[in-house]
Every structure is written in structure tokens, then in C-alpha cells.
Amino acid sequence: MGRLSLRVVALGYLTLILIGPLAMMVWRTAEDLDGAWAAITDPDTVAAFELTLKVAAIAVAVNTVFGIVCALVIVRGNIRGRGLLNAFIDLPLALSPVIVGFALIALYGVNGWFGWFQRNGFEILFATPGIVLATIFVTLPFVAREVVPTLREIGTEQEQAAQTLGASGWQTFWRITLPSIRWAVVYGVVLTTARAIGEFGAVALVSGNIAGQTQTATLRVEDAYQFAYGNYAPAYGISFVLAATAILILVLMIVLQPKGTRH
Amino acid sequence: MLGRAVATVLTLAVGVAVAVAATTAAAAEKSSKAATLNLVAYSTPRPVLTKLIDEFRKTPAGQDITIRASYGASSAQGQAVANGLPADGVILNTGNDINDLVDKGLVSPKWDRQSYNGVVWNSVVVFGLRNGNPKKIKGWNDLTRPGVQVVTVNPFTGGIAKWNILAGYVAQRRLGKTDKQAVNYLRTFYENNVVSQDSSGSNATNTFLSGKGDALLTFESEAINGKIPYVIPRQTMLIDVYIAAIEKSRNKAEWNAFSRFLKTYPAQKILAENGYRPVNERALAEFRKRFPVRPGETTITNKLLGGWRAVDKKWFDPNRSIMQGIEQSLGVSTG
Amino acid sequence: MTTFLLVIVVLPIAAVIWKSTGNGWAGFWEVVSSPQAVAALKLTLVISTLAVLTTAVFGTVIAWVLVRDSFRGKSVVNAIIDLPFALPTIVAGLVIMALYGPRTPLDVTIGSFHVDADVTFTRGAIYVALLFVTLPFVVRTVQPVLIELDRELEDAAKSLGAGGFTTFRRIVLPAILPGILSGVAMAFARAVGEIGAIVLIAGNLPFKTEVASIHLFYRIEQDPEGSAAIAVVLLAISFGVLLGIGGLRWFVTRHERG
Numbered sequence: 001m002g003r004l005s006l007r008v009v010a011l012g013y014l015t016l017i018l019i020g021p022l023a024m025m026v027w028r029t030a031e032d033l034d035g036a037w038a039a040i041t042d043p044d045t046v047a048a049f050e051l052t053l054k055v056a057a058i059a060v061a062v063n064t065v066f067g068i069v070c071a072l073v074i075v076r077g078n079i080r081g082r083g084l085l086n087a088f089i090d091l092p093l094a095l096s097p098v099i100v101g102f103a104l105i106a107l108y109g110v111n112g113w114f115g116w117f118q119r120n121g122f123e124i125l126f127a128t129p130g131i132v133l134a135t136i137f138v139t140l141p142f143v144a145r146e147v148v149p150t151l152r153e154i155g156t157e158q159e160q161a162a163q164t165l166g167a168s169g170w171q172t173f174w175r176i177t178l179p180s181i182r183w184a185v186v187y188g189v190v191l192t193t194a195r196a197i198g199e200f201g202a203v204a205l206v207s208g209n210i211a212g213q214t215q216t217a218t219l220r221v222e223d224a225y226q227f228a229y230g231n232y233a234p235a236y237g238i239s240f241v242l243a244a245t246a247i248l249i250l251v252l253m254i255v256l257q258p259k260g261t262r263h
Numbered sequence: 264m265l266g267r268a269v270a271t272v273l274t275l276a277v278g279v280a281v282a283v284a285a286t287t288a289a290a291a292e293k294s295s296k297a298a299t300l301n302l303v304a305y306s307t308p309r310p311v312l313t314k315l316i317d318e319f320r321k322t323p324a325g326q327d328i329t330i331r332a333s334y335g336a337s338s339a340q341g342q343a344v345a346n347g348l349p350a351d352g353v354i355l356n357t358g359n360d361i362n363d364l365v366d367k368g369l370v371s372p373k374w375d376r377q378s379y380n381g382v383v384w385n386s387v388v389v390f391g392l393r394n395g396n397p398k399k400i401k402g403w404n405d406l407t408r409p410g411v412q413v414v415t416v417n418p419f420t421g422g423i424a425k426w427n428i429l430a431g432y433v434a435q436r437r438l439g440k441t442d443k444q445a446v447n448y449l450r451t452f453y454e455n456n457v458v459s460q461d462s463s464g465s466n467a468t469n470t471f472l473s474g475k476g477d478a479l480l481t482f483e484s485e486a487i488n489g490k491i492p493y494v495i496p497r498q499t500m501l502i503d504v505y506i507a508a509i510e511k512s513r514n515k516a517e518w519n520a521f522s523r524f525l526k527t528y529p530a531q532k533i534l535a536e537n538g539y540r541p542v543n544e545r546a547l548a549e550f551r552k553r554f555p556v557r558p559g560e561t562t563i564t565n566k567l568l569g570g571w572r573a574v575d576k577k578w579f580d581p582n583r584s585i586m587q588g589i590e591q592s593l594g595v596s597t598g
Numbered sequence: 599m600t601t602f603l604l605v606i607v608v609l610p611i612a613a614v615i616w617k618s619t620g621n622g623w624a625g626f627w628e629v630v631s632s633p634q635a636v637a638a639l640k641l642t643l644v645i646s647t648l649a650v651l652t653t654a655v656f657g658t659v660i661a662w663v664l665v666r667d668s669f670r671g672k673s674v675v676n677a678i679i680d681l682p683f684a685l686p687t688i689v690a691g692l693v694i695m696a697l698y699g700p701r702t703p704l705d706v707t708i709g710s711f712h713v714d715a716d717v718t719f720t721r722g723a724i725y726v727a728l729l730f731v732t733l734p735f736v737v738r739t740v741q742p743v744l745i746e747l748d749r750e751l752e753d754a755a756k757s758l759g760a761g762g763f764t765t766f767r768r769i770v771l772p773a774i775l776p777g778i779l780s781g782v783a784m785a786f787a788r789a790v791g792e793i794g795a796i797v798l799i800a801g802n803l804p805f806k807t808e809v810a811s812i813h814l815f816y817r818i819e820q821d822p823e824g825s826a827a828i829a830v831v832l833l834a835i836s837f838g839v840l841l842g843i844g845g846l847r848w849f850v851t852r853h854e855r856g
Contacts, residue, residue: 003666003667006659006662006663006669007663007669009656009659010656010659010660010662010663011666011675013656013659014660014679015677017576017726017729017730017733018678018679018681018682018730018733019386019678020697021693021694021696021697021730022681022693023362024696024697024703024823025696025697026693027696030669032856038698041842044726048768054270060438065822065846067604069603070603070756073603080756084604085604087840087844088604088607088608089607091607091836092838093787094784094787094788094789094791094836094837094840095831095833095836096790096791096792096811096836097791097794098793098811098814098818098829099614099791099814099829099832100610100816101818102306102614102818102826102829103610103611103829104610105346105611105822106610106613106614106616106617106822106826107609107610107677108347109346109347110345110346111345112613113348113613113616117347118347119347123347123349125346125347125348126343126346126348126349127349136612137730139428140606150826157723159604165690171770173815175491191683192527193730194683194684195707197686197810198684198685198686198687198689198794199795200660200686200687200688200793200794201687201811201815202793203645204815205815207773208333208349209333209334209335210332210333211334212330213331214333217684217686218599218687218688218689220603221686221688221689221692222688222797222798224833225466225798226463226465226466227309227310227464227490228465228469229468229469229489229490230468230472230473230489232514232692233838235692236692239689239692239693242685242686242689243685244694244854245688246681246684246685246689247681247684248681249432249684250677250678250680250681251677253680253684254676254677258820299722301717336816336819338819338820340818342818342819342822343819417803417806417815417816418803419634419816420816420819459718459719459803460803460804461796461817466798470700470718470719473699473700473701473721474700475700475718496620580631581634581817581824582628582629582824585634587633587634590634590804590805591633591634591637591804591805592805593803593805593806
């Protein structure tokens, strides 16, 4: 098969599916910079960006701890069920975000299993906690999935050596294990951040969509589209900011890529 | 041992995160003024409601009241309130959304015993048109001419569509057709002429504005705000938009103040200026020219329809109903 | 400890399953077999399969080109493959709409003859959206395998007279098949659940362009118990896919376990 023809096929496909649409969106944004800029600097949009960043930060913090712990259990733990855990970690990746949102309503809505909170003034749904929970769930696997293979490869020799020298569990973890997995953790954090910023379906169901308060950046894009009245510059403008963020994250992903190959 | 320690840390981390988020939200609310009202409304009137909220706050009654508003599709908002979306009152565009809340005990069954029967503004079903109306669309029978493409809304997701469909049905009945013939009209219409059914009225407007279709079935208010030329068919529906208080609200006095304000002449004048038909008689008289009465204007309580509960079951039940049947036959015929 | 972690993941699923039993078996079945739900599920499965197969073919080609070919700008191309991972899905929808929507520049109008690339409100829109979001999956699972592939086998085959395609079919393909299958399975799970990229551009016409996730999204507002039933079906599909990954990989790599 001709090398050139394969290259043409590959690049042609990428242009049709990826590069072309992206370029077009940038072009459309550039067509009406004023409209785009007005939308980006609108106080409600700024509030949306702030909310998205805040939620992403919490999700990253929680899932980093969770991911490292899970990875340790899966690779080093001696308990039954760790194989099961390994399989279940991937579950959020296979679930539609709509189901995640629905599940949260089933759990925390006034008629849900934990409805007590919502009924008694502890707003979980339709407020920031609900958005945080949705985001935590959908970004659950990333750190764990990156750390597990690295932990497996590293092996336990160094840790065993440390323990024979009298180091405590915590010291071993902090001084030996953690540094050896740090790049995997960082890479997982980058993936988690990208996914957290981009979440839409689950958050759309549980956020209440109050502009300036519970509207995330992605909900803001949808909002801008809904009220476009045919003028899509605001929607494209906000999308452009998110796309630029995504590209920045991409760059980070490439720079930090473990050993040049992907897991 | 290590595992257990980390498990504790983890639980604490999650608990702290959620608690922090909850308390910052609560603190933000407590630091605001006297009362905060939560308004839950359907999506299209957001621009005018924002103006009205600002006006309300300039009045003595509204000075110390902050209003947080959530906008979304009417049925979605109703369901969200049922799931716990904080609300002191709602403004929704179909009766069954309110009835759902009544059935769940969130709205009093006597909700329509307020002024104007619980209606806060009106509109009518219109045909949005292209500049110059090249296809010369005037009435319902023009919509079913071959080659005419119509943009409308999915009746299972958008309230506007329900009014549109009922308007079409009533128009046929008024022209002397039987019930069966009228339903068939709708079936033909959907099969041959409907070219898109967006999930919401706003999306349908966007679709039409970006070039699809020869006509847009929508509310008069939407056409005015989208600056779309329109014609009001002789036979049309008078659309009611409903306002109701939520029973478990702790701010009933404040909500009533807001609700009353919305029906006063100054507020209704703002509505009229923004394309919505006022219920207040003085405002209506003043803007009569802009909002002509059509001879065939029908309301939801007309005996051809029988009110929202009857209509919703017969026409829009997602499992078995007239519209469900029509939508299904569409799918079957075009594979 | 493991129980604790499992509970976090499993609890939401349990709640959904529980809610679906709200109307009993009869109610469950009535919703799931309602024509609109069936149409939505069918559409989801068919379009997802088509999209994933397309991604599998082109993804393999792209992986091959990225590993074996070299040209200026290759590292940039390699980098942007991950863009669909990093981009919010709703933005992906708008990005696609920019080129394949109502104001597409790809428009040929000669007299009364008119053809353009506007796919909004058609199943084509869903197809393109799914191609976009599943792009990275197969590429990224095949690349590492190709990189590690020992080229000696291929060179040996060539020296024995095998043509390019035969070499590919007999030597390369079996080696990369597990990678392709992993990618396909993950891409399929993603495609079946996708909502953000589709919600703005597909128009959600019932029976025509309404996929299961969208049907569920809007149905939740009207009918919580009923929508739980549909959610459970989607869940079952996801589980099936997850099991499928494990099963297929196990089967295909069985010769490695001796």
C-alpha cells in the first residue's frame, strides 16, 4: 500500500473530521470579535468560568487522593476483590453522563435515598455540591488508570528495602512510592482537569442552571447558543476560550507523556 | 493499617470538600439582604424577566428582595422543582407543568384563584416568515401545501409545540372538519411539511434564523424578539403563561409582592413593549394595535380541548397518545 | 477498604436500578418497549456501531502513518489527535456545526441545483459527532503496539515474497488486533453515552435523530421512573461493553498465555 496514499487518507480524514471544523470555528469567532468578546467578558460568563475552575480544582484534589489509594490497593493490596475494583474503576468511563446525573437525582433529590439533605435545607442538588459530585464521579478513573501501570512496573524492591531499614509505612509511601509515581500522577491530573472542565450532560441535569451562580462554562455555552437568535458569535466566543484551554491541556499532555508511549 | 489510615483521610477529604462547597454557598446566601426569592421559569422570557426583576427592585415593595432566577425548558424546570430545585414560585408555559406540581403537593390546587386565573401574560401562535413571504403563507392550509417547509418544536420537550399542535387542530375543527380529519391534517402536516423539531422554542428560532424552512411555528413573543416577520393565522390559540407560588416557600409574602407587581400596569407595559400580550386591561387597551385579536382565537378551556389535564393525556402522553402515534408513524415511513 | 471504594462507584448505579423498579416489571417493560424508546435505542446502537467501525479503520490507518511514516508537521498531527479528549463535548458540537451546519462554506449552488455539507437535523450529524469524539480511542491503543512491533517478522515475510497487503493481513493485523479491539470497545461505550456533542446539532427528532441518551435526558423531566428503566438498559449496554473488552482481549491474546 503506497505510503503516500496512506498518508493522504489519514490526513484527509483528520482534516474532514477534526482540523476543518476547528479551523472553521476559529474563523467564525474572528468574524465577529466584538460579539465574541462581549460574551466572554459578560459577568455571568466570568462567573461560569470561575465556577468551572473551582469545581475542577475540588474534583482534581479528591480524585488524586482517591486514584493513588485505589492504585495502591489494586497493585499492592492483598485483599480479595481488588480485581473487581480494577474493573469497576473504569465504570465511569463507560457510563453516559446522563445516567450519572440521573443517578445523583435518584440519590440526593428530595425523593432520593439521601433526600433528607435536600428536604432540610442542605442544598446538594441544584447547587455547587451537586455539580462537584457529578464532576468527581465522571473524572474518577483517570489518576488511578495512570498510576496502576506505573506502580506495577516499578516493583516493590525499593519499598521493601526501605522497610527493612526501619522506615514506617507512611515514610515509605511519602519518600519512596510517591516520588516514583509522580509523573503518572501529574499526567492523570491533567486528564482529570480536562474532563472536569468539559463535563456537560451530568451537570446539565443537576445544576439548576442559575446564571451567575450554578452555571458552569459548558452550560454557559449552551445558554449562549439557546439565546443566540441566529447570532452565534457569543457561543463561538465562549467555545473558543474553552477550546484554547483544551489545546493548552493538550500541550501539557504531550510534554508530560510518560516515556513517549501511551498506556 | 496504611489502607485504613488512607481510607479515613479519603472520607474526610470528600466530606470536607462537600461541606466547604455547601457552606460557601450558604454563607453567600446569608450575607445577602432581607429576603432572597427563587424564581424558576421557562427559558424564552429571560430577557424580559430580567428587566422586570430590575424594575421590581426599584419599587418600595421590592427594594430589599433579591431574586435568583433559573431558566430552562418548562417541563424540565417543573421536574427540577419536584426534585428539590429551590423555588418560591414558578412561571411556566404549559398547564400540565403546573398540574404536575399540584399533584405533587408543591403548588396549591387553588393556585388559579388569583387575579387573571393565574395567567401572568399571554401570547398567540403565529407563523414566522421569510422576508417578503415569498411562499405567500397566510393560513393553516398554506402550511400543508407541497414544498412548504415548516420549523417547529418537539412536543415532548418544548411547551411551545403543544400550543402549536392544539392550534392546528382547533383551526381545522373550526373550519368544519371532524376530529378524525383534524388529526389527519396534523399527521399529513408532520409527514410532509415539518422539516425540523427542535428541543425548545429558542432552538427552533435559531434554526429558522440560520436559513432552514419557509415558516416557523412559534409564539408571537418569540417572533417579535427574533425580529422575524410573522402572520397571525385567523384561527389561533391564545397562549396562557402561568404563574404560581410554591407551597413550602418561606417567603410567601415576598413572592406575592413580586407576583402582584408583575400584573400591575407598569410591569405589564414592559411586557407589551417586549412582545408579550399583557393581561392587565389598561396595558392591553394601550397596545391593542400591536396585539390584534383574531376572530378565531381559542383558549385551552374551549370545549374542543377541555382543559390541560384532558389535553395532556389525550395528546401528549409519551407512551400512548395522538402525538406519540404521529411521531412514530413519521419514523416508520422514513425509516 | 475495598468495600468503601466499591461503594462509591456502585452506589449511584444501585440507585438508578432501584428507581427503575418503581413501577414493577410491567411498568419497566412498558417503558422500555415503547416505540419511541425502542427507536432511540436502535438508533443509538446502529449509529454507534457504524461510527466505531469507521473510527477503527481510519484510526488504524492514522496510527500506522504516525508510527511508520515521517513528514513535516507529524508531531503536531500526533498532538491534535487527543483534542477530542480534551475538548468539552458541547464545544465539539459547535465546532462540528461550524463546518457542517447551516452556514457551511462547503456549499455548491448552480442555478437550482444545490448541495451542501449541512448535516444538522439528520443522522449524518450524529455520525460525524461520534466520529469526532471517538477519534483518539483506536489511534491511541494501536500506536504503542505498532511501536513495539518487531519489524523483523515483516521483513522476513517480505523477503519470502509476500506482498504488502499479505504481510499486513498475516503479521501486523493479528498483532495489533487486541489494540484495535480495546479501542473499539472504549469508543463504543463512549459513543453510546454521548450527549454533549449531539444535543445541539442533531435536532432530536423523535424516531429520526433522537438517540437513547437524548431521549433519556429529556424524559427525566417528565417521567422519572420510566426514564430509570431506559437508563438501566443503557447501563446494561455499558456493562456489556466493559465485559466485552475483557472477554475479547482475553480471547485474542490467549496464545500469549500458552
